[in-house]
Each structure stands twice: as C-alpha cells, then as structure tokens.
Amino acid sequence: MATLTHINHAGEANMVDVSDKAVTTREARAEAWVSMASTTLDLIVNGQHHKGDVFATARIAGIMAAKKTADLIPLCHPLALSKVEVQLTPDIARNSVHIQSYCKLAGQTGVExxxxxxASVAALTIYDMCKAVQKDMVIEGIRLLEKRGGKSGDFSV
Structure with missing residues (x-):
C-alpha cells in the first residue's frame, strides 16, 4: 500500500514539497451526473428556465472552481492552469446532465x-439554479476519469 503523502513523520497533515519534481504536462478529466425530472431537464434544454442559461452559468462556475481549488481543498497547491474545459451534455434518456471537466498545465503536481x-461545482450550480423548480435532484457519479503525466504515471477508468 502506498504511503500517505500529506502526512509528515509525526503524523501531522502537511503540504507536499514538489519543488524537486520535474515540470511536465499534467492533464486530468473528471465527471459528474445530475439526475432530475424530465420537465426540469426540458426547461434547461429549451432555454426556458427563469434564471437564465443554466449550462452557461454551470460551465463558468466549474471553470472558476478549478482555478480556486487550492482555496477550497486543504493542502492543494495553487496551480497556474493553462486550460480548463467544462462540457455539459443533456441525456434525455436518463433525465440527467452529464458533466465532464478537463484541466491541463505544465507543472510539478497533478490537476486531478x-x-x-x-465537475462538482458545475453540478452544484445546476442544482442551485434549478432548486426552485425541483428540490429532489440527485448529484452522483463524481469521479476521476483519467489523468496523464507525473511520477505516478497515467490512470484511466
């Protein structure tokens, strides 16, 4: 089993020192799903939601969240991301929205x-914008799909 890198010799939480790592291209993709009633999805897809363009707002929120990850998750390094992409795809058959995010940089630590x-904040934004219409939406399936680069190598589901 691998050792926990955010724990020092005394068992205390600490930020990992990445200063000796090589600068390489790092990429990661993640996903999330938001399940909802067909009527709620129709409002979003047809641009009839009273709060405006749900997908545009969720996309911007996801991009902003990626840039603020170090402010939200303890011990994460602040990163100079070179690319953040958030795609939102309605899945009419599943009454859901599929969210995929992609982050990239040239740096010393990963972008998972x-x-x-x-992906998480884009999903939360969809929920926030639609909660007046439907409160029982479900956010699920938040997971890393793949990562490339770095000492630990590539990963893909």
Missing amino acids: MEALTA
Whole structure:
C-alpha cells in the first residue's frame, strides 16, 4: 500500500514539497451526473428556465472552481492552469446532465483535484439554479476519469 503523502513523520497533515519534481504536462478529466425530472431537464434544454442559461452559468462556475481549488481543498497547491474545459451534455434518456471537466498545465503536481472540483461545482450550480423548480435532484457519479503525466504515471477508468 502506498504511503500517505500529506502526512509528515509525526503524523501531522502537511503540504507536499514538489519543488524537486520535474515540470511536465499534467492533464486530468473528471465527471459528474445530475439526475432530475424530465420537465426540469426540458426547461434547461429549451432555454426556458427563469434564471437564465443554466449550462452557461454551470460551465463558468466549474471553470472558476478549478482555478480556486487550492482555496477550497486543504493542502492543494495553487496551480497556474493553462486550460480548463467544462462540457455539459443533456441525456434525455436518463433525465440527467452529464458533466465532464478537463484541466491541463505544465507543472510539478497533478490537476486531478482541479478537474474533480470543476465537475462538482458545475453540478452544484445546476442544482442551485434549478432548486426552485425541483428540490429532489440527485448529484452522483463524481469521479476521476483519467489523468496523464507525473511520477505516478497515467490512470484511466
């Protein structure tokens, strides 16, 4: 089993020192799903939601969240992201919205947390914008899909 890198020799939480790591291209993709009633999804897809463009707002929120990950998750390094992308796709058959995020940089540490934060906050934004219409929406399936670069190598589901 791998050792926990955010724990020092005394068992205390600490930020990992990445100063000796090579600067390499790091990429990560994550996803989330928001399930809802077909009527709620129709409002979003048809642009009839009274709060405005739900997808545009969720996309911007996800991008902003990725950039603020170090402010939200303790011990995350602040990163100079070179690319953040958030895609929102309605899935009419499942009455849901599929969110995929992508983060990239040239740096000394990975961008998995940034991709996961982007997908999570985009999902929360959809919930926030639609809660007046439906309170029992479900956010689920938040997970890392893939990561590339770094000492630990590539990962893909």
